[in-house]
Amino acid sequence: MRTQRPRLHxxxxxxxxxxxxxxxxxxxxxxxxxGRNRFTLALAxxxxxxxxxxxxxxxxxxxxxxxxQTHIFxxxxxxxxxxxxxxxxxxxxxxxLDHVPVPRTQVHRIPGELEPHKAAGLYTSVLRRQAExxxxxxxxxxxxxxxxxxxxxxxxxxxxxxxxERTSAVMVVTADYDDRPAQRISLTPRVFNDAQHVIFxxxxxxxxxxxxxxxxxxxxPKELPAQRIRPRFGTLTWLLDEAAAAQLEQA
Ligand code: 6PG
Numbered sequence: 001m002r003t004q005r006p007r008l009h010x011x012x013x014x015x016x017x018x019x020x021x022x023x024x025x026x027x028x029x030x031x032x033x034x035g036r037n038r039f040t041l042a043l044a045x046x047x048x049x050x051x052x053x054x055x056x057x058x059x060x061x062x063x064x065x066x067x068x069q070t071h072i073f074x075x076x077x078x079x080x081x082x083x084x085x086x087x088x089x090x091x092x093x094x095x096x097l098d099h100v101p102v103p104r105t106q107v108h109r110i111p112g113e114l115e116p117h118k119a120a121g122l123y124t125s126v127l128r129r130q131a132e133x134x135x136x137x138x139x140x141x142x143x144x145x146x147x148x149x150x151x152x153x154x155x156x157x158x159x160x161x162x163x164x165e166r167t168s169a170v171m172v173v174t175a176d177y178d179d180r181p182a183q184r185i186s187l188t189p190r191v192f193n194d195a196q197h198v199i200f201x202x203x204x205x206x207x208x209x210x211x212x213x214x215x216x217x218x219x220x221p222k223e224l225p226a227q228r229i230r231p232r233f234g235t236l237t238w239l240l241d242e243a244a245a246a247q248l249e250q251a
Contacts, residue, residue: 008248012241048201077184153225
């Protein structure tokens, strides 16, 4: 498989990561819209991207971003209702989507309130409907991802690699991490690795050991799911603050 080396950008702090990410995503959005009159963005869960979502909801991004042409997806969702504070959709709605003119019909959330296999099936259909004719999922313009202290990303957790990761676009996952809902739904690396641009946002000293293992250690995709993200044709960018990159720089 042809893959590119990740591009690393290290910033002084999380605010600088956020600023760069907002500018980069805005540029990529305009370039996608110039080409196809459409921009597709998959959001990440967790706390790290919330500052970015707020930044995109504020001036100038709010006014200069091509929201009417933007389609929003999620890389993963926790199996809770959409108004639960543990829902990735809820967090993105509260920080971003309620404040920008993205058409509601273009917000493609994962229905975390449904029985998980049913939700995964429905989201598989959503992806297919939004794809080029004959394809199973859209080639997303930008995928945002975070990473856990254990090297997980989206809801791809350390342990075994589920067969569905190789056969499906969407899968059901059960995994305990902190006090977050254990039942989850995730896109698979098949979808992530077809994206045009994958951008990891990782900040904080607690992530430093995992950043070092994933980016500078041996390729151990079972133990370090973030290593399974290797876009086939697109770019892979890691945006880190100095705290998260601390051990990397010494490696
Ligand atoms: C989720 C995620 C998950 C997240 C990481 C990092 O739904 O929990 O999408 O992969 O991105 O756990 O989370 P933090 O940003 O909160 O550290």
